[in-house]
Amino acid sequence: MEAFEWQQAQSPADAAALVTHTTAEAMLTLQARPSERQAILVKAGGVDLLDLMKEGLAIPRRLVDISQLRELQGISTGDDGSLRIGALTTLAQIAVHPGLRQSHAALAQAAAMAASPQIRNRATLGGNLLQRPRCWYLRSAAHHCLRKGGGHCFAFAGDNRYHAVFANHGCAIVHSSTPATALLAFHAQVEILHPRGQRYRLPLEDFFVLPEADMHRENILGPGEILTAVWLPPQMPANRSLYLQVAEKTAFDWPLAAVAVVLDLDAAGLCREASIVLGAAAPVPWRARQAEALLRGAAINGETAEAAGEAALAGATPLAQNAYKLPLLATLVRRAVLGAALPQDQRAP
Ligand SMILES: Cc1cc2nc3c(=O)[nH]c(=O)nc-3n(C[C@H](O)[C@H](O)[C@H](O)COP(=O)(O)OP(=O)(O)OC[C@H]3O[C@@H](n4cnc5c(N)ncnc54)[C@H](O)[C@@H]3O)c2cc1C
Ligand code: SF4
Incomplete structure (x- = not known):
């Protein structure tokens, strides 16, 4: 690693005034003009x-270090x-937060499944959403x-299994944030501080590109x-959510396929609203809109959950080595829809 200067930010506004590039811009500049190394990054x-x-x-x-900013x-x-x-809330804090585990269970579950205990203790939610x-x-x-x-994507003719x-x-990148899959299912918003001092909020769905x-x-x-x-918007008591993933390893790894499901059920058990987001499937957390539409107004049972799993694959264009993800995603959606419909105390541990 090359030597770099270190600066402790005194406030978010201080950091915003100091930082000159996003990491993506700094990486692009380095490729185009390798001798130009002026970037100040957060x-x-x-x-x-x-x-x-x-x-x-x-x-x-x-580097401008923001990790000590209490606000x-x-x-x-x-x-x-x-x-x-x-x-700056860590993934470990999100995973164990009692209120979140109750109201936004799928987010706590996604945070708990990311990476490894050591990384979750260090990794912040902001950095996680912005990782390359x-x-x-x-x-x-x-x-x-x-x-x-550059002028070429190596993945299309190369190794594209992930x-x-x-x-x-x-x-053909997949978005690498595990919590983002659940956050999108809850219709989360991000809050951003502009270097001129204004704070603004926008839906997470509009944040990703x-x-x-x-x-x-x-x-x-x-x-x-x-x-x-x-x-995160408030949740109705009738809302139920579940995050499921499949990975090659149970820790220290990213998922091969993932899904977050949020269901709003009426007293008779009919689905008023469904939110289904696929992870490790697309360059952004991917809304399975046809599956959501299929569940709206329907009873949740084996038949409708299976149909939702199939509908979630609409529009898929697998590459030479990753068609295996399609049955994984369909199965995860089926299981997550059925699992989310159960009250938390009736779910398998
Ligand atoms: C072995 C391994 C396995 C992993 N598995 C998973 C996994 O399963 N799921 C998963 O989601 N992640 C996984 N990760 C990734 C890990 O969770 C992220 O690298 C981590 O969350 C990044 O957070 P950070 O706070 O360290 O960010 P940093 O590394 O500090 O920052 C990341 C980027 O965000 C920018 N940045 C950070 N915070 C801000 C801010 N507040 N405002 C503006 N810019 C900011 C930085 O400039 C940088 O570009 C894994 C990592 C490893 C090493
Ligand atoms: S998938 Fe994207 S990041 Fe990967 S080689 Fe192709 S262009 Fe580069």
Whole structure:
């Protein structure tokens, strides 16, 4: 790793004023002009950023450390029952938070399944949502691929077993945040501080960017912008949620396929509203809209859950080596729909 300067941010506004680039921009600049190493980047837990620096994929001049800023830490409840999760809240804190485990179970479950206990203790929610993709060609200094400003995607003719099965034209990354799958199912919003001082909120769904809109970034965060919090709308007592994933290892790994399901059931058990999001399936957490539509107004049973699993695959375009993800996703959706419909005390441990 190359030497770099270190600066402790005194406040979120201080960090926003100091930072010059997003990590994605700094990586692009480094590929285009290797001698230009002026980027000042923000560091939270440092799990992903230091990884990129050790590989020589990001070579910042300075890191601005925000990890000690108390106002970006912790989980609080608003008057209307909405939850504000500070960007520096760790995945470990989210996984064990009693209120979240009750009201937004799928998010606590997703956080608990990410990475390993050591990483969850260090990794912040903000850094997790902003981590760069895991595509091994992107992470290899020897491959100057499209996402790094090159002219070629190596995944299409190469090893694409872990790549996207939806919206995979041009670049086939999968979004690497496990909690994002659940956050989208809860219609979360992100809160952002602009370097000029304004704070604004927007739906997480509008925050992420598909390759067809911009190949070089995964989200719309601009240089100097600081992600300050994630907001979750209040949940009705009748809402039930579940996150399930399949991975090659039970820890220290990303999922091969994942799903978060949130159901709003009426007193008779009919589904008023369903939210179904697939993870490790597309460059963004992927709404399975046809499956959601199919469940609206229906009773949840084996037949409708199976139909939802099949409907979730609508529009899939698997690559040469990743069609195995389709039955995994369909099965996860079926199980998660059936599991979410059960009250928490009746679920398998
Ligand atoms: C072996 C291994 C397994 C893993 N498995 C999983 C998994 O299963 N699921 C999963 O989701 N993740 C997984 N991860 C990834 C890990 O969770 C992320 O790297 C971590 O969450 C990043 O958080 P951080 O706070 O360390 O971010 P940092 O590394 O500090 O930052 C990440 C990026 O976000 C930017 N940034 C950070 N915070 C802010 C902010 N508030 N505002 C603006 N910009 C910001 C930084 O500039 C940087 O570009 C795994 C990692 C490893 C090493
Ligand atoms: S999938 Fe995207 S990140 Fe991976 S090699 Fe292709 S362009 Fe690069």
